Amino acid sequence: MIQPERALHQVLEWGRSLTGFADEHAVEAVNGGQYILQRIRPSLRDISVRTGRDPQDETLILAFYRELALLFWLDDCNDLGLILPEQLAAVEQALGQGEPCALPGFEGCAVLRASLAALAYDRRDYAQLLEDTRRYCAALRAGHAQTAGPERWSYAEYLHNGIDSIAYANVFCCLSLLWGLDMATLRARPAFRQVLRLISAIGRLQNDLHGRDVDRSAGEADNAAILLLQCYPAMPAVEFLNDELAGYTRMLHRVMAEERFPAPWGSLIEAMVAICARYYQTSASRYRSDSAGGGQRSPA
Template sequence: MKTEFALELVLDWGRSLSGFAADHAVEAVRGGQYILESIQPWLDELNARTFRDPRDETLILAFYRELALLFWLDDCHDHDLIAPEQLAAVELALAQEAPRAPSGFESCAAQRASLAQLAYDRRDYIQLLDDTRRYCGALRAGHTQAATGKQWSYAEYLDNGVASIAYTNVFCCLSLLWGLDMACLRRRPAFRQAVWLISAIGRLQNDLHGCDRDRSIGETDNSVILLLRRYPAMPAAKFLNDELAGLTRMLRRLLVEEHFPSAWGALIDAMTGIRTHFYETSRSRYRSDGTGSTARTEPPA
């Protein structure tokens, strides 16, 4: 699917959502392309069993829209894009099997209905609803904690941050659309541990990359900022980079020991490298100079 065409379709889907901006579509398409290109050879292999073509534009567009939805929900919490009662109603609808979105947010229900219809394994769809509930709950918890001025411990922050990074949503959506068998793999404790580890890695990568930006806009839901507020003399960035290295070693050992299906190894590798290949090339959302914005309504040239 051509990038410009994909952007146009995602923007058209999100146009009716209050606060939906070009950045949500741009970063969703960029991130989605990066992930799909990283695992395409393994999706091609799966196609012989699932008959789910990795180049199927209907599937690709559904994936991009789900990523855009996650970005939009994140900003709804961080920037009050919609009224609290509207946000609560949208989140409730997104976690129901037969969603009825409030007036003005029909695109959310349309996305859920589309995924329900496209699901290769119905269990992935049911799990996605639960993952979305956890994602929204983590965003809400982080926002509430920051508003109260009370500081989490590092362990509490990381536990909540693993859910708010939304990697499980991304993985489950990929499995739903292309038959990655996540419903069965979730039964394995080692697989659940791998998902936790890559999500923790993603959380710390995100925080380290965006620390300067978060500080410039007064955001406190960031592990670097949290540690520096608790321990002003602490070399927080060094500590978190050491944590990141340790989590990565643990994940690598687990992948060697457990021999997950090839597509999952490639997917986890892609997510491990997302800081270099996605965050650092962002022109808007993940810029580390504090100038990222969700205010534009048209995609950049």
């Protein structure tokens, strides 16, 4: 398997072709991507007999890390204004359609999409990745616009949008595309679609609970805890969201126990439940909200 230092160098080299790309985007992508792949590697080895896809193939691993880095970069393009609005619109169009960006300074977008198109084990996954990217970009835009608009969302509206803006669907689809996890077939099962929404809701609530203090200090309202307190100042919002998180987690475990999806989906879903805690505990920049990194951002 490619060493983290070498992988980080490769992702940074690719990212230099994206205006506004920062070292942080590559660091978090490699850290998180490595953790996910470590958790599912035994299953990937087992299914490689069918797919012929080596879990330690450097080309596949780097493509996965770059997709994760792209998601971090897109999030910051929306939240931090790394690029101009017209540039962001062109980037979103290119990534959602799998075409070169119409503006200079974003060559890495076309490089990554062309790479994933060529590597796709199942072409349906590539088509779905484009659709998931369109949904992710739209959710980021909607969240940003809502916080600046005159009308507040309800909690239900916020969570509905937040499920897409957490980008877990992109992560899963990219893994399926690269290692032949048959996600396109599984999506036809209602229980699998339910799992995708449950795990994404869990990720969104984990994110917002962890980042609420930083978001409040920064004047950021795109957070479930902040939204609830704005609507209901006396509400014990943190306790409510922790109960919500526990409930979604129980429902997820029940569906997973009843359905028994093929490998590596069990270990992959478990990894995604745990990954937020890992990020929050280990990230030196993006995910810290304690005294060691109190001025830093919370996750997407």
